[in-house]
Amino acid sequence: MSALDSQLHTNGDFHARLRTRATRAFRSRKEEKRYWLLLSALLGLGLLASLGLLLYNNPVPVDSPSFIPVVERRLVAIIAMLIAALCHSFATVAFHSVTNNRIITPSLLGYEALYSAIHTSTLFFFGAGALVRFTGIGSFVLQVALMIVMSLILYGWLLSGKYGNLHLMLLIGIIIGAGLNSVSGFMRRLLAPSEFDLLQSRLIGSVTNANAEYFPIAIPLVIITVLCLFFFSKKLNVLSLGKDVATSFGVKYQASIIFTLVLIAVLMSVSTSLLGPLTFFGFLVAILSYQAAPTYDHRYVFPMAFAVGFSILTSAYFLLYHVLQAQTVVSVVIELFGGILFLIVILRKRSL
Amino acid sequence: MVSKSAIAEVESPSQPQFSKHQKIWTIPFILAILSVVILGIISLFTGVYDIRGQEDGWNMFFITRVPRTVALMLTGAAMAMTGLIMQLMSQNKMVEPTTIGTTEWAGLGLLAVYLLFPGPTLVLRMTGAILFSFAGTMIFFFFLRRVKLRSSLIVPIIGLMLGAVISAFSTFTALFFNMSQVVESWFVGSFAAVQIGRYEYLWIIVIVTILIFMYANRLTLAGLGEDIATTLGVNYNRLILLANALVAVAVGVVAAVIGNIPFLGLIVPNIVSMLRGDDLRSNLPWVCVMGMGTITLCDILSRVIIMPFEVPVSLILGTIGAVVFILILLRQRKSRRLR
Numbered sequence: 190m191s192a193l194d195s196q197l198h199t200n201g202d203f204h205a206r207l208r209t210r211a212t213r214a215f216r217s218r219k220e221e222k223r224y225w226l227l228l229s230a231l232l233g234l235g236l237l238a239s240l241g242l243l244l245y246n247n248p249v250p251v252d253s254p255s256f257i258p259v260v261e262r263r264l265v266a267i268i269a270m271l272i273a274a275l276c277h278s279f280a281t282v283a284f285h286s287v288t289n290n291r292i293i294t295p296s297l298l299g300y301e302a303l304y305s306a307i308h309t310s311t312l313f314f315f316g317a318g319a320l321v322r323f324t325g326i327g328s329f330v331l332q333v334a335l336m337i338v339m340s341l342i343l344y345g346w347l348l349s350g351k352y353g354n355l356h357l358m359l360l361i362g363i364i365i366g367a368g369l370n371s372v373s374g375f376m377r378r379l380l381a382p383s384e385f386d387l388l389q390s391r392l393i394g395s396v397t398n399a400n401a402e403y404f405p406i407a408i409p410l411v412i413i414t415v416l417c418l419f420f421f422s423k424k425l426n427v428l429s430l431g432k433d434v435a436t437s438f439g440v441k442y443q444a445s446i447i448f449t450l451v452l453i454a455v456l457m458s459v460s461t462s463l464l465g466p467l468t469f470f471g472f473l474v475a476i477l478s479y480q481a482a483p484t485y486d487h488r489y490v491f492p493m494a495f496a497v498g499f500s501i502l503t504s505a506y507f508l509l510y511h512v513l514q515a516q517t518v519v520s521v522v523i524e525l526f527g528g529i530l531f532l533i534v535i536l537r538k539r540s541l
Numbered sequence: 542m543v544s545k546s547a548i549a550e551v552e553s554p555s556q557p558q559f560s561k562h563q564k565i566w567t568i569p570f571i572l573a574i575l576s577v578v579i580l581g582i583i584s585l586f587t588g589v590y591d592i593r594g595q596e597d598g599w600n601m602f603f604i605t606r607v608p609r610t611v612a613l614m615l616t617g618a619a620m621a622m623t624g625l626i627m628q629l630m631s632q633n634k635m636v637e638p639t640t641i642g643t644t645e646w647a648g649l650g651l652l653a654v655y656l657l658f659p660g661p662t663l664v665l666r667m668t669g670a671i672l673f674s675f676a677g678t679m680i681f682f683f684f685l686r687r688v689k690l691r692s693s694l695i696v697p698i699i700g701l702m703l704g705a706v707i708s709a710f711s712t713f714t715a716l717f718f719n720m721s722q723v724v725e726s727w728f729v730g731s732f733a734a735v736q737i738g739r740y741e742y743l744w745i746i747v748i749v750t751i752l753i754f755m756y757a758n759r760l761t762l763a764g765l766g767e768d769i770a771t772t773l774g775v776n777y778n779r780l781i782l783l784a785n786a787l788v789a790v791a792v793g794v795v796a797a798v799i800g801n802i803p804f805l806g807l808i809v810p811n812i813v814s815m816l817r818g819d820d821l822r823s824n825l826p827w828v829c830v831m832g833m834g835t836i837t838l839c840d841i842l843s844r845v846i847i848m849p850f851e852v853p854v855s856l857i858l859g860t861i862g863a864v865v866f867i868l869i870l871l872r873q874r875k876s877r878r879l880r
Contacts, residue, residue: 290695292699292702293698293702294702297698297701297702297705354694356692356694356695356698357694357870359694359698360635360694360697360698360870361867361870363697363698363701364863364866364867364870365863365867367639367701367803367859367863368859368860368862368863368864370859371803371855371856371858371859371860371863372856372859372860374855374856374859375852375853375855375856382722385722389721468705468709469705469706469709521709521712521713521716522713524709524712524713525709525710525713528705528706528707528709528710529706531702531703531706532703532706535684535699535703536680536684538687538688
């Protein structure tokens, strides 16, 4: 690459200009400007909404000694939203690039099925008391480890070797999820309605599920993984061109794909075991951020996806908590919008 | 896809000669029917209630056991055949009511009926399920015809995602109107509640079956794709509409009366076509019989596995079906490797 660069340099001004044009991630300065404007606007919206969530409608006055504890309690929810936004945005965008397909979400790979299977079987075999107690750091680590191990087995089995097939791996992941779901669906049927309600609140994604105890493990894990993905951006740019192109650019296709998928697995399992299942949130975020960031460079797409995710989560929670007074349905509403967007996108697609 | 399957027909050494295909009443088929009859008899005499010992035993026999066995046979045939028809129409072996969201649409239809009419009758529920599953299947076929596909495996992936969208929508509606457990219990299909007076609508399936047999030849032609079918004198669009209507009726009736029966339409036709090749006309009876046998076997299992209680049959089918589906996929992967 550098040899080529220096050759271009010696070929005079025209080529130098060509080189600078070729390395820019955006088609025009206008688009670049628009990108930065949108990014800062979205981050601002997210910050505003999270400030609103922290301070608005606080039952105690600012000078009271219990003001800080209230804010702290609300801060936990904000941090959970940050983690969710980071996990889902990075995981989905990377997944889209790696699978070379912008309408699949990694959450279909059975993490949610495993999550609900773990919780349902805890309730089923050990009773309601056990489910309520099933919350410490140990259970969190156990869940994350189980999910990562499952996806490692899946990838190692179906993606390695000469004939690894990504689509086959996806389909088998989904089918395993369906099988697990039918097992936990059956167990749920044998539950008493009160136990069912208890489980229901666990199985629907919500930041109120988040437990601050997990943060010391979850936050470093997520930050490290996200940084890994971010610094892997250049490879991802190439990988998103497809297997053949990536291979001829000298990228180790199989190894890079498995590396990315493992990072995705870590993100998805942390998010799922921290907040519960959120199937279409990542999809919603990724599609919106492709619209907002007209570039293929992941170094720009990732921050935009995060900003979109964070602002959607915080403003949705703010609106539904404080304006519409509907607290339980936030994630369901986000899912609904994601699902509708999915329908629109696939009906407009020409090829897959 | 067409050319691939045509090549497979020529290449595959296990493919029987065409002349053998025409004959339906072969010895293996008669054996298959016999084993289904035996399974049916076992199903008639499996259960907690002691039929021969109790005074009203034979009454009970006709109130619950006979309807249950009949319902099993009808449902098995219906789900297996709808799977076959859908696979033919979409030219994709991985398509069936569960993998393209038809069952989720039927569930949404049931929910809509529950919301619009408090305490709906069975006819109403059935109509809702049929209408919604028809719309859902049509949407998917419309989508399939519009897009160019890079891999045939992408179809079930998109279909399952579509199903997830629809069920997210159902969950939202159910949560909003406090009906989660209706949805939840619907998604677990079971024959436990079948008794006289509660299953008779399943007989509609017989009409659907007769229609499918009548149209078998034309459906086979339609399975060759729009261009070839039109050249051969088939009104393709009308046939697709008819096939989808038949599928929707079968799925809707089963959804309203029994519930969700996953994967049956996928594993039975695939196993039959592995054993016999792809000839709809002579495979249809096989698919019917194998569907009946599979679901009856699963239901007998579901009744004895935790006696005196019952496991919903959809759990057993869901688990076994998932395993068989994965095995079919892996088998395909191997054959792809050889080429």
